[in-house]
Amino acid sequence: MRLPAILGLLEAVCLVSGGVVVPGPASLRTASRPDPGVLYDSRTYRTCYVTQKIDHFGFSEDGTFKQRYLIADQHWKRNIGSMLFYTGNEGDITWFANNTGLMWNIAEELDAILVFAEHRYYGESLPFGNKSFSDAKHLNYLTSEQALADFAVLIQHLKHTIPGTQDTPVIAIGGSYGGMLAAWFRMKYPHIVIGALAASAPIWQFDNLVPCGSFYRIVTEDFKKSGNCCSESIRNSWAAIDRLASTEEGLHWLSCTFRLCSPLKTVTDAAAFKGWLSETWVNLAMVDYPYKADFLQPLPAWPIKAVCKYLRNPKLPDKLLLQNILQAVDVYYNYTGRASCLNLTQTATKSLGIQGWYYQACTEMVMPMCSDGINDMFEPENWDLKTYSDECFKTWGVRPRPDWISTLYGGKNISAHSNIIFSNGGLDPWSGGGVTQNITDTLVAIVIPEGAHHLDLRSNSPYDPDSVLQARLLEVHYMRLWLQNYRRNGSK
Amino acid sequence: MRLPAILGLLEAVCLVSGGVVVPGPASLRTASRPDPGVLYDSRTYRTCYVTQKIDHFGFSEDGTFKQRYLIADQHWKRNIGSMLFYTGNEGDITWFANNTGLMWNIAEELDAILVFAEHRYYGESLPFGNKSFSDAKHLNYLTSEQALADFAVLIQHLKHTIPGTQDTPVIAIGGSYGGMLAAWFRMKYPHIVIGALAASAPIWQFDNLVPCGSFYRIVTEDFKKSGNCCSESIRNSWAAIDRLASTEEGLHWLSCTFRLCSPLKTVTDAAAFKGWLSETWVNLAMVDYPYKADFLQPLPAWPIKAVCKYLRNPKLPDKLLLQNILQAVDVYYNYTGRASCLNLTQTATKSLGIQGWYYQACTEMVMPMCSDGINDMFEPENWDLKTYSDECFKTWGVRPRPDWISTLYGGKNISAHSNIIFSNGGLDPWSGGGVTQNITDTLVAIVIPEGAHHLDLRSNSPYDPDSVLQARLLEVHYMRLWLQNYRRNGSK
Numbered sequence: 013m014r015l016p017a018i019l020g021l022l023e024a025v026c027l028v029s030g031g032v033v034v035p036g037p038a039s040l041r042t043a044s045r046p047d048p049g050v051l052y053d054s055r056t057y058r059t060c061y062v063t064q065k066i067d068h069f070g071f072s073e074d075g076t077f078k079q080r081y082l083i084a085d086q087h088w089k090r091n092i093g094s095m096l097f098y099t100g101n102e103g104d105i106t107w108f109a110n111n112t113g114l115m116w117n118i119a120e121e122l123d124a125i126l127v128f129a130e131h132r133y134y135g136e137s138l139p140f141g142n143k144s145f146s147d148a149k150h151l152n153y154l155t156s157e158q159a160l161a162d163f164a165v166l167i168q169h170l171k172h173t174i175p176g177t178q179d180t181p182v183i184a185i186g187g188s189y190g191g192m193l194a195a196w197f198r199m200k201y202p203h204i205v206i207g208a209l210a211a212s213a214p215i216w217q218f219d220n221l222v223p224c225g226s227f228y229r230i231v232t233e234d235f236k237k238s239g240n241c242c243s244e245s246i247r248n249s250w251a252a253i254d255r256l257a258s259t260e261e262g263l264h265w266l267s268c269t270f271r272l273c274s275p276l277k278t279v280t281d282a283a284a285f286k287g288w289l290s291e292t293w294v295n296l297a298m299v300d301y302p303y304k305a306d307f308l309q310p311l312p313a314w315p316i317k318a319v320c321k322y323l324r325n326p327k328l329p330d331k332l333l334l335q336n337i338l339q340a341v342d343v344y345y346n347y348t349g350r351a352s353c354l355n356l357t358q359t360a361t362k363s364l365g366i367q368g369w370y371y372q373a374c375t376e377m378v379m380p381m382c383s384d385g386i387n388d389m390f391e392p393e394n395w396d397l398k399t400y401s402d403e404c405f406k407t408w409g410v411r412p413r414p415d416w417i418s419t420l421y422g423g424k425n426i427s428a429h430s431n432i433i434f435s436n437g438g439l440d441p442w443s444g445g446g447v448t449q450n451i452t453d454t455l456v457a458i459v460i461p462e463g464a465h466h467l468d469l470r471s472n473s474p475y476d477p478d479s480v481l482q483a484r485l486l487e488v489h490y491m492r493l494w495l496q497n498y499r500r501n502g503s504k
Numbered sequence: 505m506r507l508p509a510i511l512g513l514l515e516a517v518c519l520v521s522g523g524v525v526v527p528g529p530a531s532l533r534t535a536s537r538p539d540p541g542v543l544y545d546s547r548t549y550r551t552c553y554v555t556q557k558i559d560h561f562g563f564s565e566d567g568t569f570k571q572r573y574l575i576a577d578q579h580w581k582r583n584i585g586s587m588l589f590y591t592g593n594e595g596d597i598t599w600f601a602n603n604t605g606l607m608w609n610i611a612e613e614l615d616a617i618l619v620f621a622e623h624r625y626y627g628e629s630l631p632f633g634n635k636s637f638s639d640a641k642h643l644n645y646l647t648s649e650q651a652l653a654d655f656a657v658l659i660q661h662l663k664h665t666i667p668g669t670q671d672t673p674v675i676a677i678g679g680s681y682g683g684m685l686a687a688w689f690r691m692k693y694p695h696i697v698i699g700a701l702a703a704s705a706p707i708w709q710f711d712n713l714v715p716c717g718s719f720y721r722i723v724t725e726d727f728k729k730s731g732n733c734c735s736e737s738i739r740n741s742w743a744a745i746d747r748l749a750s751t752e753e754g755l756h757w758l759s760c761t762f763r764l765c766s767p768l769k770t771v772t773d774a775a776a777f778k779g780w781l782s783e784t785w786v787n788l789a790m791v792d793y794p795y796k797a798d799f800l801q802p803l804p805a806w807p808i809k810a811v812c813k814y815l816r817n818p819k820l821p822d823k824l825l826l827q828n829i830l831q832a833v834d835v836y837y838n839y840t841g842r843a844s845c846l847n848l849t850q851t852a853t854k855s856l857g858i859q860g861w862y863y864q865a866c867t868e869m870v871m872p873m874c875s876d877g878i879n880d881m882f883e884p885e886n887w888d889l890k891t892y893s894d895e896c897f898k899t900w901g902v903r904p905r906p907d908w909i910s911t912l913y914g915g916k917n918i919s920a921h922s923n924i925i926f927s928n929g930g931l932d933p934w935s936g937g938g939v940t941q942n943i944t945d946t947l948v949a950i951v952i953p954e955g956a957h958h959l960d961l962r963s964n965s966p967y968d969p970d971s972v973l974q975a976r977l978l979e980v981h982y983m984r985l986w987l988q989n990y991r992r993n994g995s996k
Binding site (some may be wrong): 411 | 557564565566645653656657660696905908911912914917918921
């Protein structure tokens with residue numbers, strides 16, 4: 013079972029506050045592109061905590077926990093200002109804050125106070141401390157509904173406690189799962205957020221609303237476009253691995269050649285190895301940014317092009333082909349040259365909460381995926397709910413409810429809602445499950461053909477393609493419209 | 505603590521079906537008023553059950569229960585028809601089906617299939633059978649959110665299993681708490697219902713959105729309008745009771761005079777007696793219908809007028825005054841002349857689930873109420889959340905969350921939603937917490953000055969005031985508009 017990771021991305025008052033200087037890639041927005049030498053500014057935020065009910069939807073569990081959030085109010089203007097609220101997803105909120113440069117870049121323009129809310133069960137926001145993942149009972153409150161309720165409660169708390177924010181209009185912003193949350197937040201709590209920017213949010217990757225093969229097809233297209241014979245090399249690698257893995261010597265060779273931290277010993281290990289390679293290609297597709305970046309891993313500009321340089325000859329003998337695969341993989345795992353061995357259990361930054369997301373994928377976040385090896389470069393694999401469900405049950409003691417998200421959030425019938433921007437990158441595999449065409453005048457789609465996973469949420473860069481610059485301008489344009497409407501007639 | 509009671513359908517396919525003839529007051533709508541002699545028609549429905557998750561919002565409790573619903577499809581027309589869906593509230597669904605004549609009356613006009621869905625924890629829809637009310641753990645799934653999710657799942661189930669309903673537009677209809685559910689259902693699941701008729705739905709009776717005294721003030725006005733000195737007589741009765749209750753003889757006299765099933769023995773009993781009287785006056789205000797009816801109790805037309813005939817002299821000596829109060833109370837409890845004794849613990853039909861509603865009032869449905877004895881005829885009583893909460897904790901082991909409903913459903917900030925009719929009766933004490941002015945073009949208010957609690961949902965009657973006939977016409981007009989829009993552009 014392959015489970016592609018989806019990425020993206022008070023008690024009364026703050027318990028912890030004070031300036032924390034967080035260096036990160038960013039540049040103030042300018043009409044002309046800034047000097048590439050000036051990529052860093054400092055971003056200061058306060059780290060705060062709000063008390064949240066562990067269970068918003070029941071009363072027998074009345075316990076609470078501390079949800080972390082970050083606040084930056086340097087550019088906020090009382091009365092005329094706005095609040096940009098990051099709907100945190102499956103990871104440490106400081107990592108998302110550092111990778112959502114857009115918010116920092118537009119804060120001044122929108123006189124905005126920035127809030128980054130951590131998602132429960134990630135980062136420091138653990139409902140049951142270190143017991144949070146101990147069993148299904150403790151994990152029971154890890155759902156999107158609970159997370160949205162946390163956001164609603166937090167915003168109300170902020171409005172009650174920060175003088176001058178009471179009537180401040182709030183815009184939800186999020187990427188990936190966080191983008192879904194931003195969109196769903198606007199849908200379910202339009203009284204709390206006047207609009208939402210849902211970047212790279214695959215809200216239709218559920219319940220067979222889109223073909224299950226679209227995801228891997230888009231990954232494959234990215235590789236096809238990035239080098240001659242690149243995707244064919246990868247497609248041919250699977251059988252090469254199988255042939256090698258059929259002998260002990262072959263397994264040994266693979267383990268040594270790939271410098272694996274734990275050597276492959278069985279055919280099952282070899283399957284895990286192939287899963288790890290698949291995930292690597294998927295991750296590369298997500299972060300195929302036009303400049304050097306460190307999101308999931310430190311990577312060069314246009315990393316798939318860098319990878320594909322090593323994958324030009326799909327017809328090589330097995331070992332030669334796989335040596336090329338290794339070089340390709342090293343672009344992802346060892347760009348810094350510091351990886352002593354390659355670890356099959358870690359394919360991306362540790363800032364992401366793998367465990368939590370795995371549980372979510374086993375409950376609500378059921379995204380059917382399949383590959384056929386023809387329209388994509390992966391091994392053929394059907395979507396098999398039963399196996400998936402059994403695996404989930406074995407791991408967590410719970411079974412997925414694959415149609416619940418559609419029932420709850422509307423599937424493709426969302427036209428009754430308003431004020432949501434769905435942005436998607438043409439290179440992003442998740443765009444297959446995203447909204448890429450306008451639904452109504454106020455449910456609008458922005459497509460960034462040269463963009464990978466929520467490129468638009470990242471800081472401005474001199475290497476940004478025009479399409480993402482345009483996208484950001486348009487996003488701010490819509491936000492301004494919402495703010496104007498709010499101020500004009502208090503309407504939401 | 506006074507807690508006014510607020511009042512107001514398959515594992516795969518129906519397990520139970522077959523015609524059930526339910527006689528009830530109804531007449532087919534005609535332009536001229538029908539002959540009062542022809543008040544009864546027969547209403548046939550099938551009783552069905554759908555399997556629901558006990559917990560829609562968590563995965564560790566994966567059990568299911570059978571939710572009952574009723575279906576009547578005599579007037580339904582495939583392709584052009586609609587579905588009218590009653591969002592069941594706190595009682596036996598057959599009782600609501602029999603008291604929601606409007607749906608039966610307009611079914612033919614709207615080519616509608618009728619569905620009446622029972623609310624979990626009421627009637628036959630008990631998640632844990634006879635253990636459902638045993639403790640806070642078993643009661644944990646009794647919330648409005650779970651009820652709405654049941655409705656959503658049920659409608660999807662119907663659309664999957666009844667041929668020809670797949671694209672049938674659904675309109676939610678409910679009264680009282682059921683009206684709130686209808687409105688909230690449209691707000692939270694606009695992809696499932698194209699609009700809602702929320703009759704006598706006090707969605708603003710929470711979180712101090714309206715003055716806590718409005719409810720009892722409206723009750724008092726009803727009595728004021730219905731007879732000279734009527735409300736004064738009631739206001740004076742409290743002190744008279746206190747004086748009598750201060751002696752053993754007086755308590756005995758009260759018990760005998762009022763034919764109480766259990767005699768009053770203490771001052772606490774006397775307080776309960778006053779609480780019971782208050783509830784009686786409140787209930788009369790809710791069901792002050794223009795014709796003989798049997799909703800909470802069998803009653804004459806305009807029952808408050810009938811009551812007030814006995815309450816013309818507020819200055820009588822205590823015992824004489826209270827003998828008049830008894831005669832007044834007998835209008836409510838003994839109109840049929842069959843009540844051998846009066847039972848302080850039963851103020852209305854047994855079709856309502858008192859226990860369940862009490863729990864809901866102690867968790868989500870926290871409606872601040874107060875009286876001052878000046879602007880109303882009741883004993884002064886402040887809204888005291890602490891006492892209320894302590895009482896709830898003592899009874900159920902849970903504490904209310906008084907601001908949760910506003911956080912969840914938006915309080916007064918609901919203008920982002922659409923297609924909801926809020927109807928209110930001018931005589932209905934719950935109208936104080938209702939929406940009585942248009943919010944937007946599609947969130948509209950209808951006020952029925954001569955109407956009590958959701959009179960508009962009842963069957964047409966020759967005694968209906970013009971205002972309710974107009975209200976029903978307008979309600980159907982809006983429903984037709986929603987249906988036209990849905991058919992024209994599939995928009996919701």
